[in-house]
Amino acid sequence: MEEQKIGSLRFKIDFSQPLYEQILDQVRSAIAKGEIELGAKMPSVRELALELRVNPNTVMRAYQELERDGLTEKRRGQGTYVTSSAERVQLFRTELASKYMDSFLEQMASLGISLSEIQGYLSKKYPNETGGTR
Amino acid sequence: MEEQKIGSLRFKIDFSQPLYEQILDQVRSAIAKGEIELGAKMPSVRELALELRVNPNTVMRAYQELERDGLTEKRRGQGTYVTSSAERVQLFRTELASKYMDSFLEQMASLGISLSEIQGYLSKKYPNETGGTR
DNA sequence: GTAGTGTATTATATCACTTAATACACCTAA
DNA sequence: TTAGGTGTATTAAGTGATATAATACACTAC
Missing domain, CATH: 1.10.10.10 (Winged helix-like DNA-binding domain superfamily/Winged helix DNA-binding domain)
Known part of the structure; x- marks a missing residue:
């Protein structure tokens, strides 16, 4: 704490x-x-x-x-x-984000949850945001 | 293996x-x-x-x-x-998915990555899918 | 030289994980 | 009733990751 x-x-x-x-x-x-x-x-x-x-x-x-x-x-x-080097930081960010993303998608796949369902969850978590792909 | x-x-x-x-x-x-x-x-x-x-x-x-x-x-x-009970399975799925989602979003937030950037990553990972929120 | 760096080594302790051996309580089927 | 298959509980032991402690060494700035 x-x-x-x-x-x-x-x-x-x-x-x-x-x-x-x-x-x-x-x-x-x-x-x-x-x-x-x-x-x-x-x-x-x-x-x-x-x-x-x-x-x-x-x-x-x-x-x-x-x-x-x-x-x-x-x-x-x-x-x-x-x-x-700002580039190094940026490279680290994208690499780690990609790892996080992959393991997250693997977790969701293990539950049999599709991409569209994931998008649905995202909308629920952020009801006020329009979302980048809309 | x-x-x-x-x-x-x-x-x-x-x-x-x-x-x-x-x-x-x-x-x-x-x-x-x-x-x-x-x-x-x-x-x-x-x-x-x-x-x-x-x-x-x-x-x-x-x-x-x-x-x-x-x-x-x-x-x-x-x-x-x-x-x-199919309901119990469904309940488990949504609960665990929610946990996965929360910890994923926390990880991305720790890298200073916004929701719209996450949507961008999703599109890259699945270039052929239209996406559920479009 | 002195003080502050990072680095390396050795020893010790604790805890999670795993195996092993054994025993008990419960249910089913012959 | 008996035999065999269930889940469950207990005790002991070993391994590896994590963490602490104490100490020493190499390098740099002043």
């Missing part, structure tokens, strides 16, 4: 999922949504671990995955920085 | 996810899609465990969840049967 602010980052950590995964997801989201600026300095591994009351190894695991995503760059002895 | 048939049920089991979860998902899907008939007798816990080369406790865990879903009924001493 308790939301923490560390620099321009906000964190909500609980025990429903692995800690490193929550840190990873929330930083990913902040970068994807532009809540933290391109090229900005990330909190250091030790600092973030201290603030979140979590082991440094746990933070490092999240940071390593962020670099694999191409969302951050590490400079030994200096720190971790958000990538300066 | 190896797909197994047990009665009218088909199973593909690997080690990417918990075994009980895979069994659960695949039986759910079979019932939701009508691949196994309403009121049909399910394989017994011991039989399915033997066929899938899995511990009976693991199968039982999946079966217990199926009953919680309202998709099966157990008759002590007789066996496990698929529910005879």
